[in-house]
Amino acid sequence: MTFIPSDSRLNGGDADRGRVDLAGAGPGDPDLLTLKAHRALGRADVVIHDRLISAEILALARPGAQVIEAGKTGFGPAMPQEEINALMVAHARAGAYVLRLKSGDPGVFGRLDEELEALEAAGIPWRVIPGITAASAAAAQIGQPLTRRGRNSDLRLLTGHDVQGFAEQDWRALARPGAVAAIYMGKRSARFTQGRLLMHGADPATPVTIVENASRPESVTRATTLSLLPQAVADATGPAVILFGLAPRAAAALPVIKEAVQ
Ligand code: SAH
Numbered sequence: 001m002t003f004i005p006s007d008s009r010l011n012g013g014d015a016d017r018g019r020v021d022l023a024g025a026g027p028g029d030p031d032l033l034t035l036k037a038h039r040a041l042g043r044a045d046v047v048i049h050d051r052l053i054s055a056e057i058l059a060l061a062r063p064g065a066q067v068i069e070a071g072k073t074g075f076g077p078a079m080p081q082e083e084i085n086a087l088m089v090a091h092a093r094a095g096a097y098v099l100r101l102k103s104g105d106p107g108v109f110g111r112l113d114e115e116l117e118a119l120e121a122a123g124i125p126w127r128v129i130p131g132i133t134a135a136s137a138a139a140a141q142i143g144q145p146l147t148r149r150g151r152n153s154d155l156r157l158l159t160g161h162d163v164q165g166f167a168e169q170d171w172r173a174l175a176r177p178g179a180v181a182a183i184y185m186g187k188r189s190a191r192f193t194q195g196r197l198l199m200h201g202a203d204p205a206t207p208v209t210i211v212e213n214a215s216r217p218e219s220v221t222r223a224t225t226l227s228l229l230p231q232a233v234a235d236a237t238g239p240a241v242i243l244f245g246l247a248p249r250a251a252a253a254l255p256v257i258k259e260a261v262q
Helices: 035-043 081-093 112-122 134-141 171-175 190-199 226-233
Strands: 020-024 046-049 066-069 098-102 126-129 156-159 181-184 207-212 220-225 240-244
Touching (some): 020 035, 035 098, 046 081, 134 207, 171 190, 190 226, 226 240
Antiparallel strands (some): 181 240, 207 240
């Protein structure tokens, strides 16, 4: 007869007890979850998630699982990072299988290292489950590759702001013809980004596409150029990624922002 611990059906099993999986939930469409993240959601005892995680994805959590919103947005945590770390550690120490669910890929502007360090310091085993990052989802939506032979041999993932404020970048490299960058958290810093790029010689006619709520039914795509970036981004209310150097393949079908605004 096989001995089955009484609660082994309630979590991932003995191997997962006291463990934290840090998983990417992708950009919002539940179909863009990895099978691994999906399975983890169906088995975890405690799910600690960021605010950007869609309701459809949270609905995949095991019935009875404790689902905690850590409230983190792109502009900094509503729940202090130390509190999130302490929560993960406390639940794992109590024997729970904890799923820390982050939007997109956990390793892209996700403070993954801070959480891993906290787990390591507490001696808690962890695993990272990658996810589809917003840039990939946005590029897919506009039918453009992020890299293209003869156009760009590198791709930059930028943040509009960092701990110091608006983030400085290698503007000269970005200003070169053919450069492609996906700018995360770039709404508030759009004017700064535009100014820096123009100052370093970027063509004002460089295509820019703003993809808001990529992969979600309410997604809005705005095609514009560098010269109108701040105006085009102003209407975005949801999470948006700015694809610098890319125009949508089906540009004609999209609202193109081209009115001059003072
Ligand atoms: N780890 C995430 C990024 C977290 S930072 C990832 O890999 O995608 C939060 C920023 O990501 C937002 O400000 C926005 O710029 C971008 N973002 C996240 N989800 C998005 C979505 N569905 N559509 C567009 N941008 C998104």
